[in-house]
Amino acid sequence: MTALPRIGRPATQALELQGITTLEVVAERSERELLALHGVGPKAILILRTELKARGLQFAGSDR
Numbered sequence: 428m429t430a431l432p433r434i435g436r437p438a439t440q441a442l443e444l445q446g447i448t449t450l451e452v453v454a455e456r457s458e459r460e461l462l463a464l465h466g467v468g469p470k471a472i473l474i475l476r477t478e479l480k481a482r483g484l485q486f487a488g489s490d491r
Contacts, residue, residue, distance in 0.1 A: 432478045437466035450475070454484040461486075 429450040431439060441464040447453055453461070453475055461467050461475070479485055 429478075429482060432474055434471040434474050438468070438471035441466035450478055450482060450484060453486070454479055455487055457488045458486045459488075 431442060431448065431450065431453070434442075442448070442453070442461070445464065447456065447461075458472055458476070462469075462472060476486065
């Protein structure tokens with residue numbers, strides 16, 4: 428399992444409150460779902476997308 432990258436305290440806390448503590452769990456969620464969480468913004472999504480791609484993963488529902 429891969430730990431979350433540095434995305435800022437508010438975003439990290441928002442994800443952890445939802446039980447999202449690894450990139451593999453991030454990949455089970457859609458960008459829209461994560462953006463709906465208070466504290467998760469476009470910058471955090473960009474960082475997560477980059478880290479997912481580097482590991483051959485993507486957000487749920489992504490066609491890329």
